[in-house]
Amino acid sequence: MNNLIWFRNDLRIADNASLRKACEGEGVIAAFFFDPRQFDIGDFGFKKTEKYRAKFLIESVTELRQNLLNINIPLLVFHDMPEAVIPTLVTDYRIKNIFLQKEWTRDEAHVLDAVRNKIPDQVHIEESYDQFLFHPEDIPYSDSINIPQVFTQFRKKCEKYAEIRSIPETSSTITQNNIRENDTQIPKLQDLGLSDFELDDRSAFPFQGGEEQALNRLRDYFWESENISSYKKTRNGLIGKDYSSKLSAWLANGSISPRTIYWEIKRFENEVNKNESTYWLIFELIWRDYFKYVSLKHESKIFKIGGILDKIYAWKNSESAKEQWISGNTRERFVNANMKEISQTGFMSNRGRQNVASFWAKELEQDWRIGAAYFESLLIDYDVHSNWGNWMYNSGVGNDPRDRKFNIRNQAERYDTQGKFQDLWLEERLF
Numbered sequence: 001m002n003n004l005i006w007f008r009n010d011l012r013i014a015d016n017a018s019l020r021k022a023c024e025g026e027g028v029i030a031a032f033f034f035d036p037r038q039f040d041i042g043d044f045g046f047k048k049t050e051k052y053r054a055k056f057l058i059e060s061v062t063e064l065r066q067n068l069l070n071i072n073i074p075l076l077v078f079h080d081m082p083e084a085v086i087p088t089l090v091t092d093y094r095i096k097n098i099f100l101q102k103e104w105t106r107d108e109a110h111v112l113d114a115v116r117n118k119i120p121d122q123v124h125i126e127e128s129y130d131q132f133l134f135h136p137e138d139i140p141y142s143d144s145i146n147i148p149q150v151f152t153q154f155r156k157k158c159e160k161y162a163e164i165r166s167i168p169e170t171s172s173t174i175t176q177n178n179i180r181e182n183d184t185q186i187p188k189l190q191d192l193g194l195s196d197f198e199l200d201d202r203s204a205f206p207f208q209g210g211e212e213q214a215l216n217r218l219r220d221y222f223w224e225s226e227n228i229s230s231y232k233k234t235r236n237g238l239i240g241k242d243y244s245s246k247l248s249a250w251l252a253n254g255s256i257s258p259r260t261i262y263w264e265i266k267r268f269e270n271e272v273n274k275n276e277s278t279y280w281l282i283f284e285l286i287w288r289d290y291f292k293y294v295s296l297k298h299e300s301k302i303f304k305i306g307g308i309l310d311k312i313y314a315w316k317n318s319e320s321a322k323e324q325w326i327s328g329n330t331r332e333r334f335v336n337a338n339m340k341e342i343s344q345t346g347f348m349s350n351r352g353r354q355n356v357a358s359f360w361a362k363e364l365e366q367d368w369r370i371g372a373a374y375f376e377s378l379l380i381d382y383d384v385h386s387n388w389g390n391w392m393y394n395s396g397v398g399n400d401p402r403d404r405k406f407n408i409r410n411q412a413e414r415y416d417t418q419g420k421f422q423d424l425w426l427e428e429r430l431f
């Protein structure tokens, strides 16, 4: 009898609970699914996954396959729905246990239910929470229902009472003789209905998927450039690779764990420099955790128009406003530049995201979920919790106790004083 690791948003071999548990068994196989539903048109008319994240995902899975092969585990890759394939794997490979990262949001939960309904009850399914900095068993709240509505309360209590787990050894090569050859193929962009593209030379970062690439970025941002030492001062930047860590895309699909980043920050603090900037990166990782706890607590409300506050606003739904916002043709140059950036690269700075979201939801009073769905489609670092949580926050239906609306002109003046970012994206290019 064998074990199956079903990889989803945990595309790494280091600090991976499912991999560790599966390796305690006899034979181990792994599977990843390019689920066609993830490349369909979603509720608001956008493709659920556009080319930027799809390419990054293909690269991530390609590297994962090689890393697993190095420890003698085949990664079977399918362009199909898990519920259509896993029952056959269970029979063909005599699977006794399935290990996977726990996901609780709507679509992921439906897929797991569909799989459960199609495999024998004797197959044991074991889910692990593996995407957090603070493990759910370690936080000072007995139930997600008690998670506070305000981030600062959550952060302070976790910082005081919760410890961050250390990182176990990565599983080493396993011996197995009874696993057949793997002739499954990783799809190409075209197979997913998407077109290939060249990197825009104005991109903030040349993202490339894979666990090793994440570690390279860590090495560069921490140890080589030591840019982490000035993160708090630069993090509101708009241009180039140095103003922030750019770790989001690898964190989102689990190519790196937040604990790995945390312990690397601690090592940097011990060996090089500890200051408010090094702390601030941890602070932001706690925001990331917080939005995961918000969705654990409020479940599908994060996708509802009233958000977690059940707010009733007279949201508008204008096709022309949408077209102008998306194409970067609004009355605000700063919004336009950011919207051009996301459409050309799949990335936008945090400062930009806050502004374009506030403009869409608070200034134009358009249905905030349209903006969130557009981001879901385009973002290379899309994370269901961070995206929908931040969108609620910026739209007045989430966790912002002050319910702020940005003054876009002031923001542009403050963060793009000489207009360099706006010029970068809006000036006519001669070639």
Ligand SMILES: Cc1cc2nc3c(=O)[nH]c(=O)nc-3n(C[C@H](O)[C@H](O)[C@H](O)COP(=O)(O)OP(=O)(O)OC[C@H]3O[C@@H](n4cnc5c(N)ncnc54)[C@H](O)[C@@H]3O)c2cc1C
Pocket: 235, 244, 245, 246, 247, 248, 249, 251, 252, 281, 284, 285, 287, 288, 289, 291, 348, 349, 350, 351, 353, 354, 357, 375, 379, 381, 382, 383, 384, 386, 387, 388, 390, 391, 394
């Ligand atoms: C409307 C909106 C939508 C967003 N959608 C996403 C999303 O889908 N995926 C995503 O990872 N982030 C999202 N963010 C948060 C944030 O903008 C990005 O994490 C950040 O810009 C990524 O760049 P970085 O890795 O260089 O961040 P850094 O500034 O270097 O921060 C380090 C890490 O901390 C986490 N982090 C930082 N800020 C936030 C935040 N506000 N909320 C949650 N986590 C944070 C991220 O994991 C990030 O990689 C969104 C923000 C807004 C305002």
